[in-house]
Amino acid sequence: MAARILVAKPGLDGHDRGAKIVARTLRDAGFEVIYTGIRQRIEDIASIAVQEDVAVVGLSILSGAHLALTARTIEALRAADAADIAVVVGGTIPHADVPKLLSTGAAAVFPTGTPLDVLVREIRALTGTRDPVVEEQCASE
Template identity: 70%
Template sequence: MPLRRRILIAKAGLDGHDRGAKIVARILRDAGYEVIYTGIRQRPAEIAAVAIHEDVDVVGLSVLSGAHIGLTRRIIVALAEHDATDITIVVGGTIPSRDREKLIELGAAAVFPTGTSTAQILDGIDSLFAADNEKNVHVGPYAVSDYTPPTHAHKTR
């Protein structure tokens, strides 16, 4: 029996707009993924705790508020603090083109900006798992992953 992949769709921070996150959750579910949705206004530590508790393979972070870099960083740090660096992070929402590479450098495996088609989202998620299968390395609790988020010093202004 094939492994059913688990994906957590999360809305972090004060962002209360979740229509897109719910649509993404539904298309992933309809494609055969097991999807858990956190609801709105979750703290990064709460998202990490749910991801660990639910043994998810991927956290899909949806951000429309402009706080995508800080929230992504805090979720990656929270996962690392609990030795859960094997959980892959993807980010979607209102992501300016100038920030997409920054998110990848932080440790996000993929970025899906507003306007990404549902087919492109599915292809992107499918390719994450296909790449893991080719490397014989799986995300999630099933095996050790080579995903390790970079460490960053906290900078204050």
């Protein structure tokens, strides 16, 4: 069974092209992806994550509020007894903020320009999943 990933746009940021590209990339890589759409409340993101039994919540943030929104998402998941759900964050994130996000509890950070294959590889590592194409090739050899 494919790992389930929630891609979410917290806060008032209305630009979702990057989030949609990430969602499609993860889907094409064999993950089951739930996309929340734009302008989601943190509490709703946590609730959806629990309801959909996801392994990872991916936050797409372009507004500059990545530190606060990531911390609040992690807190909301803990409050919902879902601290086992990994939170990753991507978007317009200064490289200087990456260590801060990781120390807050983010499992991975993907600043603008991160190659999509790196994103997929990191999500695979977090979820303990393998590439189905590689698995199929190995099985047929």
